[in-house]
Amino acid sequence: MRVIITGSPGTGKSLIAKQLSRQLGIQLVQIRKVAIENLLVGKSHEVDIRRLAHALAFLKNRKDFVAEGHLACEMKLPADFVFVLRTNPDTLKKRLAKRKYPKGKLGENLMAEMLDYCTQRCENVYGRKPLELDTSRLTVAASVRKLAMAIKQKKKRLDSVDYSGYLRAYLRPSG
Ligand SMILES: Nc1ncnc2c1ncn2[C@@H]1O[C@H](COP(=O)(O)OP(=O)(O)OP(=O)(O)O)[C@@H](O)[C@H]1O
Numbered sequence: 001m002r003v004i005i006t007g008s009p010g011t012g013k014s015l016i017a018k019q020l021s022r023q024l025g026i027q028l029v030q031i032r033k034v035a036i037e038n039l040l041v042g043k044s045h046e047v048d049i050r051r052l053a054h055a056l057a058f059l060k061n062r063k064d065f066v067a068e069g070h071l072a073c074e075m076k077l078p079a080d081f082v083f084v085l086r087t088n089p090d091t092l093k094k095r096l097a098k099r100k101y102p103k104g105k106l107g108e109n110l111m112a113e114m115l116d117y118c119t120q121r122c123e124n125v126y127g128r129k130p131l132e133l134d135t136s137r138l139t140v141a142a143s144v145r146k147l148a149m150a151i152k153q154k155k156k157r158l159d160s161v162d163y164s165g166y167l168r169a170y171l172r173p174s175g
């Protein structure tokens with residue numbers, strides 16, 4: 001079983017993928033770790049996608065894995081299931097505020113979530129609609145259960161998420 005878990009930063013991919021891989025008893029591939037090990041992360045944290053795709057070519061020979069990372073939506077990895085984790089922008093904002101991101105990065109990430117960036121990117125890159133899971137009101141364990149169930153039942157669809165309504169408030173001039 002080849003499972004991809006992607007989504008905007010802070011949506012819970014690492015935590016959820018770790019538990020899911022344990023539960024399924026299959027290898028966990030952390031894309032960020034592969035990028036670091038292959039010295040593909042630049043000074044401003046940018047990653048060379050072409051070289052990262054090359055470094056992940058070993059996945060072609062694997063039958064079972066859970067691969068997680070937001071960059072999974074930028075390159076076509078072998079996959080039976082592509083999941084995009086989604087989080088309500090207000091909740092995501094609180095989570096990301098705890099990270100020491102450079103100015104502008106928080107806003108960029110929130111905007112990506114409001115605009116369905118990962119979902120639409122996956123649709124283009126993988127040539128099919130990914131399965132979205134809104135984890136905003138779920139515990140990590142509940143999210144893992146939902147993903148495991150979707151895999152078992154070979155679901156083609158989970159949640160249908162649209163956070164574009166948050167854009168108006170976000171774009172409102174302050175002061
Ligand atoms: N229900 C939930 N599901 C997932 N994560 C949650 C949940 N509630 C809180 N969190 C918190 O969200 C934060 C982000 O989790 P995690 O590091 O797994 O995200 P990520 O998607 O892997 O982020 P990144 O793309 O930056 O690696 C963690 O601090 C985690 O504790």
Ligand SMILES: [Mg+2]
Binds near residue numbers: 013014015
């Ligand atoms: Mg992570």
